[in-house]
Amino acid sequence: MFIGEVSKKTGFSRDTIRFYEKVGVIGKNLSRGENRYRQYGDTDILRLQRIKKIKAYGFTLTEIKKILEAWETDTVTCNAMLKIARKKTREIEIKIREMERIKERISVEFKRCALQCYNNRCKIL
Numbered sequence: 001m002f003i004g005e006v007s008k009k010t011g012f013s014r015d016t017i018r019f020y021e022k023v024g025v026i027g028k029n030l031s032r033g034e035n036r037y038r039q040y041g042d043t044d045i046l047r048l049q050r051i052k053k054i055k056a057y058g059f060t061l062t063e064i065k066k067i068l069e070a071w072e073t074d075t076v077t078c079n080a081m082l083k084i085a086r087k088k089t090r091e092i093e094i095k096i097r098e099m100e101r102i103k104e105r106i107s108v109e110f111k112r113c114a115l116q117c118y119n120n121r122c123k124i125l
Helices: 003-010 014-022 042-056 061-072 078-115
Strands: none
Touching (some): 061 078
């Protein structure tokens, strides 16, 4: 099937599909028709659907690629996946704390800016 149909079936844009192909996340076994257009198969659709699901959990493309390769070669165990999930959870918790600190700094700075406003110009920045 052509990229337009793959895009409709997966919800990914054509550009995203091409990008995933370029970085090696999909398309290892793509064939080309007489017209030289890429021909995607059901395995590409399935892989893109898995990518979408894993991406929704916050994994990076590099992480997704490793997870899929391990899953497809049947080298990933439930314990290994739990370890990956725990690691990602810790990373997310760290990011949440960092974002909370940034949020607090912004709040404090802009309150201070409002208090030190002169001729409608913030003197803090």
